[in-house]
Amino acid sequence: MARIGYARVSTEEQNLDLQLSALTNAGCDRVFSDYGISALAKRRDGFEQALETLRPGDTFVIWKMDRAFRSLRHALEVFDLFEETGIEFHVLTEGIDTTTPMGKCFFAIRNAFAELERNLISERTKAGLQEARRRGTRLGRPCALNRRQIADARLRRSNGETMAQIAARSGVSERTMYRIIGGQQRA
Known part of the structure; x- marks a missing residue:
């Protein structure tokens, strides 16, 4: 029964050191990662490789929920796959352990709040852009010619x-x- 870790950072300015260290200290046998890739990306090679590596009885370990899942729906789909195949799931910073009923409940609640946070950020960004347009600010890249x-x-x-x-x-x-x-x- 292996412990498979996954780490991800969104931008190239960030680094994986903190997550990799925590996953190693948590006893992960293998760690997969994605560097400079948004959680919203449809394809994340490291994440997909980690999922393909998992076998019944293994444990999937991540440092924090938002490192692995695009949305609540995505998290629940992966969690359903884990339940069907007998894979455990641990989140180090949030103390989630899906082998317990409370861990399963906390998993769903935490993902709902993470999706809410992403939606609020998107809403604020759209409102800011709309206000900038209202004030006459030209958005986008500059014209190629003067x-x-x-x-x-x-x-x-x-x-x-x-x-x-x-x-x-x-x-x-x-x-x-x-x-x-x-x-x-x-x-």
């Missing part, structure tokens, strides 16, 4: 130059040029 370059491109277009020629002279793609100076038809 106003003078755009005016020059429009003049060249009206003088019969092709979009490909204008784009090449301006140092942008033809597609970008079409987007910037309007959806005029190709010459």
Whole structure:
């Protein structure tokens, strides 16, 4: 009966040392990890490898709940798989041990709060972006050309130059040029 650990950090600026140390100290036989990958990513190779390694009687160990699961639904799906296959589940920082009824209950409650937190963050972000738009703040990356370059491109277009020629002279793609100076038809 193996103890299989999993660790993950979302950005490349973060490091796995704290989680790896805790998983090693918890007696994990093998530890899989994902580096610089969001929990929301559909594909996380380390997580998938850890799940594929688990056998009945093994224990899946993580440092903290939000390191492994994308949502409450995802956590519950994985937990159902663990129950069906006889795999135990431990969360080191939150003291969750799914071999007990209280551990199972705490697992579900903790995941509900984690999903609530993600939804609140998303809601605040959307509200902030909406307020910035209301104030007239331009969002997104800056335009590839300045106003003078755009005016020059429009003049060249009206003088019969092709979009490909204008784009090449301006140092942008033809597609970008079409987007910037309007959806005029190709010459």
